[in-house]
Amino acid sequence: MNSSNISLLALNDSEVNGSCLADHFNAFEKRFILLTDVILSSLIFVMGLVLNSLSVLVLKRDIGKSSMSVLLLALSTFDTVFIGLSAPYIVVYMGLGVLVRDSAGVALPAVWYLGSAARTARNWIILIVALDRYTVVQNPFMSGRRSNPRRSRIYCISVSAASLLYNLPLLLEYTVVPHRCLPLNVSQAQPERLGQVYMLVYKKLMHFIFLSLGPVLWLLVFNALLIRSLLVASRIRATITREATRRTEDTKMLVVIIAVFVATELPGAVWQLLLDTNFEKGNWFYSYFYSIGSLLTLLNSAVNFFIYCVWSANFRRNMALALGRPPRRKKFQQPKPAAQRSLRFQTDEIRLEPMNNRKTEEAADEVELSDEPLGVTEEQKRRQLLLMRFE
Template sequence: MNGFDLYRFIVDVYVVGFLCLFGFIGNALSIAVLYRDRGKKNTTNWLLQTLAVGDTLYLMACVFIQPLKTINTQTNWIPGLKNTLPYLERYIWAAASIAQTITVWTVLLVTLDRFMAICKPLSTQLRSLERAKLTVTIVIVLAILYNIPRFFEREVVIEVNKQCNTTYVKVDKSAMRQSKIYFLVYKTICYFIFRAIGPLLTLIILNYKLIKALQEVRRRHEDLTRSGKHRENITLMLVVVVCVFIVCTLPDLFLRLIVAFREFFPHLTRGLQWHWLSAMNVITNMLLVINSSINFLIYCLIGKKFRKILTQMF
């Protein structure tokens, strides 16, 4: 095992494996605590539960495409994976993309909900639970439709070694995935508009306005009631969640920009070797897993009511 393989093995198997386990437990506890909250009919509360479900689905897919895939390619720990994981992998990548798309847009919905609650407090009809559920349903349907092409990006290839009389099953890029037009239109332009730059810019703007609104409330000391303090605490908690989301997502965006430039303008990235991009990809994937597993910790550190309910549960 060379240096890069060892580095990837440690990150994918041990680090990401631990993060996924922590995320499963943390998201389950988050859903349980938020469900027990007396204000569970609140739209923010319900959207945070939806976010925890989306994060859990993404982590489930990541278990297959990071720890198990690395174990399958670098060890013989689980021999049964050799001929089964490639058949699952072509679908798991698409499932992971669907879950991540739902997560991105759910974070945006929660942020928009808090923006309306703090900056437009009179618009209660726009923040009804029925509207939130309808919007999430639309997001889920659109996420599935948007990611349908990803189910056809990979194909299973069976290689036969006549000398050893053995077969080797692997996953390779399909002809559609290798098309430059497909890579430009779907993998680059559509990704940056609907999955990256568009949502991220909106999140940054809304988060900045939420931070300014919090500062204004604290400066004026206008809202000192118990419900007002709770509302301010929820907003602060969400601001931190969004900041962590942005920090964990931006490196993946930059890496995809580099890969796109390398694909269409190879002379501009001639000095950038592929193994460096692979090493960066391991880290960006780990950051995405961190984003889907750390919200429980944020809720515990900042959410006063969340800590109180969690303590009562145990």
């Protein structure tokens, strides 16, 4: 989990564990680390697992219709895996002192590897979502070819495979070493033992390009382009339809998602940059910045549900359906054949004749259609009916 490993230095030697904490931490810093790295992290774990599971339940209702729903479903899935694997790794293994006595050193490296792969896939999926939305906004008439659920599934599978391959070297970093304070051996990551070339190329250059600053910079560019497209779309509302309105709504939601992602990932990237410039680990700023950056990284995986609820009416509608509460929808009366349409003018009979509820509703709709000006052609009626479909 690289920079998101919730204060390895603090949690590995916490007073809560009954072990020894580094000497440079004062009493206030120890309480701060306990608050951020154990208490708040645990709350985010629970919230993230529940809300991401609910997001998966809602988003899967639209995976056959919308490519964005497929990508957001993959994003929620990767967030769930990342949070679920971070919980035992951070809170149980390092925060509460329940040490995994794994003599072979297999369990902890596997959890760390899969959690890092989930975080990598999450970062890349957000880039693909931004690219997919930019394609739809720039070429709405070609969006059916370039952006479709089937192609999005291929993207998700490719990202999953690529993230698993990218994080394979992490399995080589772990080795079994004696614990600093307890009489047992534990698995611990020691990437320095793989050489300076590995540290320079994989842990620094590739990390900045593919995981931290690279995705953040690309997302800033896409966000600026999407905001520009929203401003342009607001000036041509005269020709907007319901489908165009939904595309604009999805674009606004994605702009917020990207903004939250950048705001929560940037502190971790800055911390990694400070670490690579030999920033003094004993400095008080080091522990605070590390804990806050790691907490924001976890928060990023737990808050997307709130963004969906606030910015997407379609998500709220699907959530109501998933929870068994169908939303109120405006009914549209289908046009009837000409032989049946003559009932529109029999208003007196409609008022006097006793009918059941269904007939009364149909008759009322027909009466409403009869309020047409004289001289209206059939072509104008047909256009009016087509426009009513998008109201």
